[in-house]
Amino acid sequence: MSTTMKHSEERLMKVLLAPVISEKATMVAEKNEQVVFLVMPDATKPEIKAAVELLFKVQVESVQVANRLGKQKRTGKFNGRRNHTKRAFVCLKPGQEINFTEGA
16 A cells, blocks of 8 residues: 555645745755755654655655744734744755746
């Protein structure tokens, strides 16, 4: 039974929110052959793996996740907080590549 059959395709299409394009993400991509994605807060590692394999037609070796707390912000006398986010560091199998600049 493949991983895409365990999870509904509709759910997998919503798991990945956006690729993270930053200096750190670029450095990680070149050094460790990983790709960084912003994912839904309730996404699991198997769901993330299945979503990347389904959307980008690549083979995923492993997934690490990092929960980031939103920054505390203040406007006048009111304290607020930005939303918490979850990032997924997806390690691709050797020879696999995701190129985000193709469609541009």
